[in-house]
Amino acid sequence: MKEAKIKARVNGKNTHVTIYISCSVGRKVIRENTGVYIPCENWSDAIKRVVPNGKITKEKANEYNQIIGDLYLEISTKLDQLSDSDTRDDLMRLLRNEMQNEATAEVKQVYSLLDVCQLVIDHSSGDNPRRYTHKGGAISAKTIKQYNNTLNTLKDFEVSQGKSLSDWNYIGGDFYVDLKNYLYAKMQVDSSIDKLIKNLKSFLLYIYDEEVIDIPRLNLKKWKRINVTGQTVVYLLNDEYNILQQMPISEPHLDRTRDLFCFQTDNCLRVGDLMKVRRYHFNHDYTKMDITHEKTNTDTKHIQTAFSLSVIKKYKGMLANGRVIPNDITEQVYNRQLKEVIKLLATYIEKLREGGVLEKISPVLENCDKLLVRDLTVKVPFISTIRQKKKVEYDYLYNRFSSHDARSTFITCMLIAGENQEMIKKKSGHAANSPAFKRYFDISSEVMNQFVVKKQDKMFKKIDSQYFASLSA
Numbered sequence: 001m002k003e004a005k006i007k008a009r010v011n012g013k014n015t016h017v018t019i020y021i022s023c024s025v026g027r028k029v030i031r032e033n034t035g036v037y038i039p040c041e042n043w044s045d046a047i048k049r050v051v052p053n054g055k056i057t058k059e060k061a062n063e064y065n066q067i068i069g070d071l072y073l074e075i076s077t078k079l080d081q082l083s084d085s086d087t088r089d090d091l092m093r094l095l096r097n098e099m100q101n102e103a104t105a106e107v108k109q110v111y112s113l114l115d116v117c118q119l120v121i122d123h124s125s126g127d128n129p130r131r132y133t134h135k136g137g138a139i140s141a142k143t144i145k146q147y148n149n150t151l152n153t154l155k156d157f158e159v160s161q162g163k164s165l166s167d168w169n170y171i172g173g174d175f176y177v178d179l180k181n182y183l184y185a186k187m188q189v190d191s192s193i194d195k196l197i198k199n200l201k202s203f204l205l206y207i208y209d210e211e212v213i214d215i216p217r218l219n220l221k222k223w224k225r226i227n228v229t230g231q232t233v234v235y236l237l238n239d240e241y242n243i244l245q246q247m248p249i250s251e252p253h254l255d256r257t258r259d260l261f262c263f264q265t266d267n268c269l270r271v272g273d274l275m276k277v278r279r280y281h282f283n284h285d286y287t288k289m290d291i292t293h294e295k296t297n298t299d300t301k302h303i304q305t306a307f308s309l310s311v312i313k314k315y316k317g318m319l320a321n322g323r324v325i326p327n328d329i330t331e332q333v334y335n336r337q338l339k340e341v342i343k344l345l346a347t348y349i350e351k352l353r354e355g356g357v358l359e360k361i362s363p364v365l366e367n368c369d370k371l372l373v374r375d376l377t378v379k380v381p382f383i384s385t386i387r388q389k390k391k392v393e394y395d396y397l398y399n400r401f402s403s404h405d406a407r408s409t410f411i412t413c414m415l416i417a418g419e420n421q422e423m424i425k426k427k428s429g430h431a432a433n434s435p436a437f438k439r440y441f442d443i444s445s446e447v448m449n450q451f452v453v454k455k456q457d458k459m460f461k462k463i464d465s466q467y468f469a470s471l472s473a
Contacts, residue, residue: 004075006048006068007031010040011210016130017043018210019050019068021075025082033214034071036064037130111215112166113200114158117151119212120203131206137297142272150199157182168216176223197223234400235408238364238416239371240345241265245307247348254344256326257337259311263325264406266305268428270295271331271403278322286312286324293429300429335402342398346376365417411437 008017019036022029042056043049050056050064123130124139124147133139157179158165165171176197183193201220208217236244245262249255264274272294281291286309289302304312312324319328329337352358358371365372379394407428414424421437430437 004072004079006072008043008045009210011130015040018212019043019064021068021072023075023079025079032071032075033212034068036067037212038064110166111213112164113171114151114154114165116203116207116213116215117147117154117200120206121147121151123206123212130210140272140294142294146195147199150196153183153196168218172216172218233408233412234397234402234405235412236342236345236405237372237374238413239361240349240373240376241409241413242364243349243352243373244341244345247345249341249344254337254341257329257334258341259314260326260329260334261338261341261403261406263308263311264403265410266308267302268407268410270407270429271334274403274406275327275331277325277327279324280322282312282324296429296431298429300427302427331403338401338403339399342376342401343396346398349373349376 004021004023006019007022008019010017016037017040019034019038021032021034024030036050038050038056039054042051042053042061044051048068050061050068052058052061056064120131121144125144129138131139154165157163161178161182163170163175163178165175179196180193183196201223204215204218204220207213207215241262244258249258260274264271267289269277269291270293273291276294277289277291281289283290287304289304290299291302292299315324315326319326321328349358352361353373358373361371363371374397376397378397411424411428414427415421425431425434425437428437
């Protein structure tokens with residue numbers, strides 16, 4: 001028996017429902033989305049109607065019920081026109097060609113991949129988002145920015161390649177390969193391409209799961225993720241970081257960048273969290289900072305070090321919009337100036353070495369015999385991955401530093417000092433079993449020689465030679 005039914009599908013967070021009409025023809029189920037997406041409390045499953053409550057007024061509820069009723073009636077009428085030998089395709093042909101009511105006009109619209117991206121961005125942002133993270137939290141502003149970059153990349157691809165992203169046969173066919181070749185021609189590295197593909201797959205899966213709009217289902221298994229090669233962790237050693245904090249810098253903008261980097265290191269903040277630090281994150285005397293990590297949505301309380309307090313005191317009353325540290329620059333400018341700061345540190349360490357001063361400075365770590373500093377001007381290898389081919393290139397060590405290496409410096413310095421790993425994870429916001437934490441433990445050969453060899457020497461206890469002489473006699 002062919003019969004249409006009004007059904008509701010609850011979203012992943014159990015807050016909203018999507019109303020659709022369901023029926024089966026020839027043992028194949030057909031679901032037609034009404035386009036009505038409402039909070040759960042506004043849907044009565046007993047009477048299959050939208051009820052006024054909260055933000056939905058009586059007039060709006062009546063409008064929604066009219067849309068649902070019109071589509072239900074239309075589908076029921078078309079079902080009656082089918083014979084027993086007719087198939088699902090016959091019903092779909094009737095629905096697509098003959099339904100004229102305004103309520104289903106949007107469903108019949110031909111959507112492009114760009115429309116899908118924009119729709120997901122709209123559902124992920126705003127005051128009342130419909131899309132959340134897998135843990136039920138709000139999508140971060142940084143992720144929304146990545147989504148917009150994905151959308152802009154697809155727009156550029158469509159214009160430059162002359163390909164229509166409304167052609168779903170093309171999208172399900174040659175699009176994936178064409179897009180990768182286009183991005184490789186733009187000298188995009190594998191990590192960037194992998195992130196874009198990951199975003200596209202998540203967009204389409206969201207549309208399929210929520211049935212927000214009607215688009216063809218693609219075999220996304222063909223869109224394979226790019227195997228990305230990890231990069232070497234860059235960091236400062238304990239003594240190098242100590243010199244950075246205290247060395248004089250004449251250029252004001254670089255002095256501000258040094259202060260910002262050291263504050264970020266002392267508190268082990270991600271750059272996104274660093275840029276949103278304001279007065280209200282601190283207690284009355286600035287000794288404690290309570291901030292929510294944007295990436296993990298976890299709260300962490302940070303006790304401020306003496307240097308961090310000196311930075312706050314240095315800029316007190318000088319900054320606008322509630323800022324207490326000089327975080328009024330973009331991440332790009334911050335990274336560019338940080339490379340200049342580390343280059344100055346390399347020059348300063350070399351001057352200390354030439355002047356014979358390094359030997360007179362006490363190491364930060366008590367169990368070290370001498371200062372642990374490296375030549376930061378040496379060229380180091382790094383792996384550049386394009387088209388899944390590893391290419392070893394070389395660059396100055398100071399040029400490899402970026403804002404994220406503040407966290408690398410904090411974690412590596414704490415591990416070298418022998419601090420408990422679980423305590424470090426609490427400070428950095430890593431999960432207890434985080435695999436990402438392991439990549440920070442990249443200790444150089446100088447540190448290995450200073451610590452391991454020294455412990456090996458302590459294990460060796462000299463035996464008086466007279467004992468061996470008495471045995472030989």
